[in-house]
Amino acid sequence: MEKIGGFPRNSNFGEDTMVAALLLKSGWRVAYVADAMAYHSHAYSYQEEFGRYYKIGQLHGSEPWLLHDFGKASGEGRRFAVSEIRYLLKHAPWLIPDAIFRTGLKYLAYRWGRYDS
Helix, strand or coil, X not given: CHHHCCCCCCCCCCHHHHHHHHHHHCCCCCCCCCCCCCCCCCCCCHHHHHHHHHHHHHHHHHCHHXXXXXXXXXXXXXXXXXXXXXXXXXXXXXXXXXXXXXXXXHHHHHHHHHHCC
């Protein structure tokens, strides 16, 4: 990390993304480790969800090389939203309106963050 300058000092979000991208551009590799285990969970309110995706949009807007060099996230987001609705149809259909609302909220926050960066 010292060779790439460490964590960015002027960022308030996405430092891990920036470091990973800079390491990849410097010839390092990222590996998928199937037996690695981590518990990662959030129970965001609508306001917190909006803030998170707004910051992601700001990061992508202020660091356009991330999307240029590593691709856009929109296709993956679309695939996740479709898989979430399919899952909820089978297991918890009453949660579908909330999932649709949250997906729209994320999209709007992301786009606004990109515009506002």
